[in-house]
Amino acid sequence: MTDVLLVEDDPLLREATQLSLERYGYQVRTAADGHAGLARFRECAPDVALLDVMLPRLDGVSVVRRIREVSRLPVLMLSARTDPVDVVLGLEAGADDYLTKPYDIPVLVARIRAALRRTTDFAEPVAYEAETLLRFGDLTVDTASMDIHRSGRLLELTPTERRLVLEFAAEPGVVLSRTTLLERVWDYACGGDPRVVDVHVQRLRAKIGHGRIVTVRGFGYKLAL
Known part of the structure; x- marks a missing residue:
């Protein structure tokens, strides 16, 4: 059973979301503030975390930063704030996704499943041969093990960042x-916020080299050969 950590200070929303997710078969553990959320994270080792942004004692952005110090756990930020700055702050802190309130439970479940699929993909490498190695300058991408090296050094990438590299490669x-x-990468076949892509590409550039992913204005991004 998938273990979900839900950190939400609104008691009515917390209970409603917990009950709805449990109907989908998830085991949901809850906390009402940032400090309690971190304690639950350490105790339970959940499969995915859902964090409200505006939490008492320790806000959601600070919580995700603490989690990222020790774990690649998929994290979804939940917030009533839609300002682009808030979205960017959440993603830059290490969140994998950002969902605005009020949200539909089926949409939330779809986002959880997408995050878990990405994590599972990288947790189960298969047997591979040498031809699975792709090289782009100082960057080496192993399409089987999902390991990515730069100048011989294994990069510490989030599941979303790894998926992006593999798509470009x-x-x-x-x-x-x-x-x-x-x-x-995000399985949003029916739309999504393009700012999610922009923020993750910027974070990825800082790790694999700013010149490795090129912006083609008006079109998108490409991997430099």
């Missing part, structure tokens, strides 16, 4: 639109 030099990346 599969079609080097080809421009991939934000819509295409949303569909392939």
Whole structure:
């Protein structure tokens, strides 16, 4: 059974979301503030975390930063705030997704499943041979083990960042639109916020080299050969 950590200070919303997710078969553990959420994270080792942004004692952005210090756990931010700055702050802190309130439970479940699929993909490497290695300058991508090295050093990437690298490496030099990346990496076949792509690409550039992913204005991004 998938273990979900839900950190939400609104008691009515917390209970309603917990009951709804449990109907979908999830085991849900809850906390009402940031400090309690971190304690539950350490106790339960959940499979995915849902964090409200505006939490008492320790806000959601600070919580996700603490989690990222020790774990690649998929994290979804939940917030009534829709300002682009808030979205960027959440994603830059290490969140994998950002969902605005009020949200539909089926949409939330779909986002959880998408995050878990990405994590599961990287947790189950298969047997591979040498030809699975792709090289782009100082960057080496192993399409089987999902390991990515830069100048011989293994990079610490989140599941979403790894998925992005693999999409770019599969079609080097080809421009991939934000819509295409949303569909392939985040499984948003019916739309999504393109700012999610922009923020994750910027974070990825800082790790694999700013010149490795090229912006093609008006179209999208491509991996430099």
